[in-house]
Amino acid sequence: MNPRWRTVSIVATLITLIASLAFLSQKEWTQIIETDVSTLLPNNESTASKITRTLVSEKQGRGIYIIIENLPEHEETQARVNESFLATLRQSPRVDSIDLVDQSLLNDLFRYVAQNKLHLTFPKWFSIKNNHYNQLPSDGRPTFEEWAAASAVEDFDNFLESPEAMQLGEEGLLDPLLLNITALKNFSATQSSHPKDTEATAIKYWLTLNTSPLSVSTQDDIELLFNQAQSSLQEIAGSDIKIRYGGLLRLAAASRTRIQNDVVKINLLSLIGVISIVSIFIRKPWILLKALPIIVFALIGSFTSCVALFGSVHVIVMVIGSIIIGISIDYAFHAIFESKDSNSTRKLLFFAALSTIAGSLTFLSSDLPLIRQIGAFTATGLFFAFLYSLTLKRHDWEQSKGKEISSSPQLLTTARVLIIAAIITSIYGFTQISWSDDIRNMEAAAPELLKEDLALREQFASTEDTETLLVTGNSYLEVLQHADDFTQSINNPNTFSLSTTLSTQSEVQALTETPYNLTHFFDSLNQAFENAGYDTTLFDSFFNDVTSFVQSPIIPQTFEDKVATLPFLLNGPFAGLIDSDESLYWTILRIENREFTERPSHIVKLSSLEFINESLNGYRSSLFTFGISAISVVCILILSFFGFKKGIRIVLVPGISVLITLGFAAIVFDDLNIFHLAGCFLAMALSLDYALFSFDAFNRKRPIPFSVWLSAATTGASFLALNISAISVVRSLGFVVCLNTVITLILLLALSSRYIRLSK
Amino acid sequence: MSRPLATLALLLSTIALFSGHGMANDLEQRFLENVENIKTQSEDETYQTLEFNEERHFPFKKKPVLLNGTIRIWKDHASSIHYPEKGIVIISTQESSIYRKINSNGKSTDRNIPSSRSDFNDILRALFALDFEALKESFNFKYSESEGQTCLTLIPIQENESKIQHLALALTSEAITQIEIGFGKGKKTVISPLSKAVLPEGFTNDEIENYFITSEE
Numbered sequence: 001m002n003p004r005w006r007t008v009s010i011v012a013t014l015i016t017l018i019a020s021l022a023f024l025s026q027k028e029w030t031q032i033i034e035t036d037v038s039t040l041l042p043n044n045e046s047t048a049s050k051i052t053r054t055l056v057s058e059k060q061g062r063g064i065y066i067i068i069e070n071l072p073e074h075e076e077t078q079a080r081v082n083e084s085f086l087a088t089l090r091q092s093p094r095v096d097s098i099d100l101v102d103q104s105l106l107n108d109l110f111r112y113v114a115q116n117k118l119h120l121t122f123p124k125w126f127s128i129k130n131n132h133y134n135q136l137p138s139d140g141r142p143t144f145e146e147w148a149a150a151s152a153v154e155d156f157d158n159f160l161e162s163p164e165a166m167q168l169g170e171e172g173l174l175d176p177l178l179l180n181i182t183a184l185k186n187f188s189a190t191q192s193s194h195p196k197d198t199e200a201t202a203i204k205y206w207l208t209l210n211t212s213p214l215s216v217s218t219q220d221d222i223e224l225l226f227n228q229a230q231s232s233l234q235e236i237a238g239s240d241i242k243i244r245y246g247g248l249l250r251l252a253a254a255s256r257t258r259i260q261n262d263v264v265k266i267n268l269l270s271l272i273g274v275i276s277i278v279s280i281f282i283r284k285p286w287i288l289l290k291a292l293p294i295i296v297f298a299l300i301g302s303f304t305s306c307v308a309l310f311g312s313v314h315v316i317v318m319v320i321g322s323i324i325i326g327i328s329i330d331y332a333f334h335a336i337f338e339s340k341d342s343n344s345t346r347k348l349l350f351f352a353a354l355s356t357i358a359g360s361l362t363f364l365s366s367d368l369p370l371i372r373q374i375g376a377f378t379a380t381g382l383f384f385a386f387l388y389s390l391t392l393k394r395h396d397w398e399q400s401k402g403k404e405i406s407s408s409p410q411l412l413t414t415a416r417v418l419i420i421a422a423i424i425t426s427i428y429g430f431t432q433i434s435w436s437d438d439i440r441n442m443e444a445a446a447p448e449l450l451k452e453d454l455a456l457r458e459q460f461a462s463t464e465d466t467e468t469l470l471v472t473g474n475s476y477l478e479v480l481q482h483a484d485d486f487t488q489s490i491n492n493p494n495t496f497s498l499s500t501t502l503s504t505q506s507e508v509q510a511l512t513e514t515p516y517n518l519t520h521f522f523d524s525l526n527q528a529f530e531n532a533g534y535d536t537t538l539f540d541s542f543f544n545d546v547t548s549f550v551q552s553p554i555i556p557q558t559f560e561d562k563v564a565t566l567p568f569l570l571n572g573p574f575a576g577l578i579d580s581d582e583s584l585y586w587t588i589l590r591i592e593n594r595e596f597t598e599r600p601s602h603i604v605k606l607s608s609l610e611f612i613n614e615s616l617n618g619y620r621s622s623l624f625t626f627g628i629s630a631i632s633v634v635c636i637l638i639l640s641f642f643g644f645k646k647g648i649r650i651v652l653v654p655g656i657s658v659l660i661t662l663g664f665a666a667i668v669f670d671d672l673n674i675f676h677l678a679g680c681f682l683a684m685a686l687s688l689d690y691a692l693f694s695f696d697a698f699n700r701k702r703p704i705p706f707s708v709w710l711s712a713a714t715t716g717a718s719f720l721a722l723n724i725s726a727i728s729v730v731r732s733l734g735f736v737v738c739l740n741t742v743i744t745l746i747l748l749l750a751l752s753s754r755y756i757r758l759s760k
Numbered sequence: 761m762s763r764p765l766a767t768l769a770l771l772l773s774t775i776a777l778f779s780g781h782g783m784a785n786d787l788e789q790r791f792l793e794n795v796e797n798i799k800t801q802s803e804d805e806t807y808q809t810l811e812f813n814e815e816r817h818f819p820f821k822k823k824p825v826l827l828n829g830t831i832r833i834w835k836d837h838a839s840s841i842h843y844p845e846k847g848i849v850i851i852s853t854q855e856s857s858i859y860r861k862i863n864s865n866g867k868s869t870d871r872n873i874p875s876s877r878s879d880f881n882d883i884l885r886a887l888f889a890l891d892f893e894a895l896k897e898s899f900n901f902k903y904s905e906s907e908g909q910t911c912l913t914l915i916p917i918q919e920n921e922s923k924i925q926h927l928a929l930a931l932t933s934e935a936i937t938q939i940e941i942g943f944g945k946g947k948k949t950v951i952s953p954l955s956k957a958v959l960p961e962g963f964t965n966d967e968i969e970n971y972f973i974t975s976e977e
Contacts, residue, residue: 160825163841163849163859166816166941166949174820185871538820 009390016387017297020304032303032312051470051586062096062213063573064222064247065456066205068233070240073201081237082203088229089207094221096210099572100203106187108569113501117179118549119562123503123511125177130510144516149524152177153532175542176525186501204459206572213249216256222249246456254449258726266721266730273717281710282337287395291332294388298328301384302377309376310369317373326682326718326737327356328385330689330711335392337707346390348696352689353386355637359630359685368622374678375626415749422743423656426663433666435620435673469589472602476563476578477505477556479587482602487589494592498566498578508559518554522546620674627681634688649751650695654687657747661740668735675729679736686715686737687744694748698755704748716741787903791910795890797933807959808833812951819946831888831953832963832971839888840971849873851888852973857881862970870973883924887939899927906930909937 024032068085071078082100089098099105113120129148133141141147159165159178164185173180211218226243233241278288306313331349338345360382363375471486473479484499503511526543529536536543552558567579578587589603639647658680665676690708697705715737722734802808809832816825829843838852848860857873873881886894892901892912899914914927925944930937935956942948968974 157825158846160816160818160821161827161843161846163843163847165825166943533822535820535822 006391006393009387013297013387013391016384017300020300023304024300024307027307032307051472051581051584061248062209063575064207064209064213064245064249065101065459065573066207066243066245067456067459068203068205069201069242069244071201071203072237077237078203081233081241084232084236085203085205085229088232089225092221092225094209094211094218094225096208097571098205098207101206101572102204105206105572105574108571109566109574110183110187112565112569113183114173114180116562117175117183118545119559120502121179121183122177123507123559124501125179125182126511126514127503127507130514145521145524146528148521149528152525153528153534156529156534157532174538176529176536176539183501186496207245208572208575209249213247213252219249219253219256223253244452244456246453251449251453262725262727262730266725269721269724270718273721274714277713277717278710281706281713287336290336290392290395291329294328294332294385294392295325297388298325298381298385302381305376305380306373310373313377314370314373317370317377326715327382327685327689328388329714330686330707331385331389332392333711333714334689334693334707335389336395337705337710338394344696345693348692349386349389351638351641352692353382355634355688356685357382357386358637359634362629362633363626366622366626368619370619371622371626374623412749412753415746416753418746419660419743419750422660422664422746425667426660429663429666430659433662434671467591467605469591469599470586470604471589472584472586472604474583474585475505475560476566476580476585476587477503477508477560479578479585480563481505482600483587483589486599486603490591492591496590498587502563503559505556508556512554512556518550522550620677623674623677623681627677630681631684638688638692646695646699650688650691653691653694653744653747653751654684657687657740657744658684660743660747661736664739665732665736669732673729673732675732676736679733680740682733683737683740683744686711687740690744690748694752698752701755703752704745708748709745712741712745787905787910788901790905791903791912791931794910794931794933795892798931798935799890801934806835807962808835809957809959811954813954814952815950817946817948817950832967833888834963834972838972839885842971848971850971850973851881851885858973868970880924883927887927887929890936895927908932 068081071081086098086100089095126148129151130144132151133144133147136147142150153176155178156176159181164181173184175181209218209222213219226245230241230243233243275288278284303313306317331353334345334349357379360375360379363371363378366372366375469486471479471483473482480499480502481504483497484504487495487497487499522543526536526539529539563578564580567576570577570579576588580586635647635651638651641647642650661683662672662676662680665672669676690704690712693708694704697703719734719737719741723731723738725731725734809830811830812828814827814829816827818825827843827846829841829846832840832842834840838850841849841851848862849857850860851857858870859873860868860870862868883895886892895914898918899916902913902915904911904913909930909932911928911930914929916924916926923943924941926940926942928938928940928942930939936953938953939951940948941951963971
């Protein structure tokens with residue numbers, strides 16, 4: 001390279017390095033790396049996605065379920081344990097609220113519903129009776145007011161004959177329409193049919209964090225807090241007492257520890273692999289010291305552009321963006337181990353970098369923030385890597401080794417046989433291909449911990465058989481209406497919905513527009529109970545409420561306003577059961593045994609797992625679309641630079657090798673996911689570089705250049721190390737890149753026999 | 761009061777006290793003998809049924825509510841109180857107690873009895889099992905006799921969650937004849953067992969499915 005150009009490169013590299021570091025130094029590292037998955041969701045997401053995101057990241061995601069076990073049976077000690085535990089946890093600035101999970105959790109809600117029963121539950125009662133009345137033969141039937149009053153007495157008589165009547169401890173709950181009893185039954189069903197009963201020697205709590213459970217400092221603080229609480233509880237109640245807790249925070253903390261161990265292990269193995277290979281090939285591993293800074297330099301560039309454009313870099317982008325590590329080190333190898341007889345290395349590096357950068361830049365037009373970040377991360381990283389590669393001087397090395405390997409006739413014949421076998425196998429693989437993304441594959445927490453967490457969750461409100469649905473609408477009354485319509489259509493008794501207790505839009509509408517005289521109805525009701533031998537003074541408070549109810553205007557808005565208070569009364573696992581955010585209103589339905597197949601568009605599954613998986617599926621298809629666009633851009637550029645005949649040969653190598661790899665991956669893995677796809681794009685970029693440099697050598701009747709062998713060997717070794725990871729998707733990436741590197745080399749070897757003179 | 765009179769009064773009151781105590785002991789003795797007899801008779805009986813009448817008195821209702829039903833006792837498993845067409849209360853010895861409603865289509869719906877009512881069911885469980893030891897901590901015992909039956913009245917030592925104000929049990933050497941549970945302010949239920957049957961063969965599969973908690977549930 002011209003020394004003047006090299007000086008210019010060095011100056012340019014230094015300027016960009018200093019500018020980048022100056023920019024990054026103004027930022028706080030904790031804010032640069034984003035770990036919250038919900039921040040990756042697209043801005044134009046659906047209503048349901050917005051609500052789910054709120055629930056996942058603000059409500060359920062911040063919940064920690066806790067059980068204190070092995071308590072002594074002595075009630076006083078239990079009370080002291082409870083007091084001490086609550087006091088310890090409430091002191092922490094990380095804790096937003098902590099509630100005891102028992103019947104009392106719904107007491108506030110029940111009390112409010114009981115106090116406002118004429119607005120919240122009476123319209124439902126009225127509507128049911130009205131429907132029954134309309135089914136009666138119209139000849140000779142009494143007036144609705146009288147019939148409904150008599151029917152209420154009959155219901156009351158039946159209740160007194162039911163098993164529950166004697167067990168009802170509080171007569172004050174009784175009202176002539178049994179509105180409170182019905183609400184109480186429904187709310188008790190929520191409590192008793194979902195969470196498992198707690199042992200007498202255990203207490204359950206629900207804690208809500210006021211910071212993200214994915215934040216490292218929150219995880220550390222909470223762990224410390226529980227350790228402190230455990231010690232103080234042991235002082236009160238003995239050493240057997242045990243605190244178990246679960247939730248996203250616990251899993252995320254466990255995943256973090258495992259990932260940290262994984263990273264150390266993989267990096268160490270990778271480094272050993274790369275040093276061993278460099279030592280075998282050139283016997284001077286310190287040459288690596290010249291090449292390795294390119295990775296640091298590329299990463300600085302990637303971080304700078306992402307932080308400048310997006311404010312932070314998502315951790316998933318860093319994983320997928322490892323593309324640049326693989327490619328940038330190859331740029332260094334091509335520059336350092338440039339052939340003596342080649343004068344086109346810098347030009348080839350320029351083509352390689354330009355085409356890959358142009359391809360990556362197409363990602364910037366995506367709607368999905370993750371895809372845009374990957375594009376910026378990769379393009380800038382490669383640009384910085386290319387800049388750095390220009391500053392590297394060619395190393396004086398022995399070239400014959402590469403030639404010997406590449407031109408052995410047996411080797412080339414074997415390569416041809418192998419590539420044909422690989423194509424046949426991959427064709428079979430393509431018949432097996434299926435795509436599916438599951439966030440659990442990214443889960444790095446130990447399986448035992450996941451099992452323990454599920455068992456713990458079952459003690460609260462979540463079982464694997466329970467389907468949770470999100471019902472949306474334009475008002476509280478409308479969401480209750482949608483929920484009621486759906487629960488009636490599926491007719492599943494194991495359904496919990498607030499709409500079975502609370503009045504819906506049509507019920508409120510029917511009451512406010514009723515042709516019947518409500519005052520007359522309530523008078524008839526009082527009289528009917530008197531006639532049936534009841535002392536109606538028991539119902540004095542009910543009839544007092546009725547007087548003010550019928551005197552005030554009965555309009556739907558009053559009913560809507562009464563429901564609007566409910567979200568403030570729901571805590572712990574019930575938080576978000578009915579709620580609103582700006583103009584979005586929702587309620588949650590829980591259905592056991594999932595006996596339905598169809599649901600209207602305003603009812604969606606509420607599963608943070610499925611929600612994230614659906615998002616990942618969206619990402620995969622977007623990554624595929626933009627990946628294809630990137631490939632098209634690269635192909636156009638290569639064809640323009642090298643002409644159609646030469647260019648098509650170059651682009652066919654990565655194309656064929658990645659298709660073969662994909663076929664093999666489909667055989668090895670049950671389902672392919674977004675990380676296999678990301679691996680394919682990385683693999684294609686690497687293969688393209690190998691093809692560029694190899695065809696340049698073939699044109700000079702030379703075998704595959706040494707720099708390609710070295711790049712491929714180090715890439716293969718690095719990505720082979722990923723296969724020992726505990727995280728399934730990391731193994732996916734490792735497998736695809738590693739296998740593709742091998743296949744590309746075999747393919748290039750098979751093709752090389754057409755261009756070079758075989759050694760005897 | 762002169763000294764001889766005072767001494768006489770003291771002597772008489774002491775005699776009265778001792779004779780009264782002796783009478784109470786005697787009533788307790790007879791009651792417990794009857795309990796032992798009943799227990800001995802049913803010692804080897806794993807499955808029993810008991811027809812009963814029930815009178816429910818409510819302060820706000822002039823006439824009591826009259827009911828009848830069947831109690832099925834599966835020893836060491838559960839007691840099931842079946843009110844035809846109204847529902848079933850299953851008081852399990854192992855698991856949570858439940859209310860069961862059998863619909864017209866034969867499908868049943870179970871609902872756990874809230875833990876706040878567990879006191880009430882613990883008391884019922886102890887009464888059916890004639891296990892008074894469990895109740896001694898929470899109730900004062902008073903024995904009496906009436907029309908050839910020995911009776912026990914239990915008064916709570918302090919207010920309990922179950923809101924029970926009194927319990928009364930009447931029995932002969934053969935069987936329990938009446939159980940009364942009072943909640944104060946005129947609310948009470950009186951259960952009068954009518955007939956008892958022992959089922960050496962056990963309950964039918966249908967009975968087990970309908971009136972007890974099976975493992976699949």
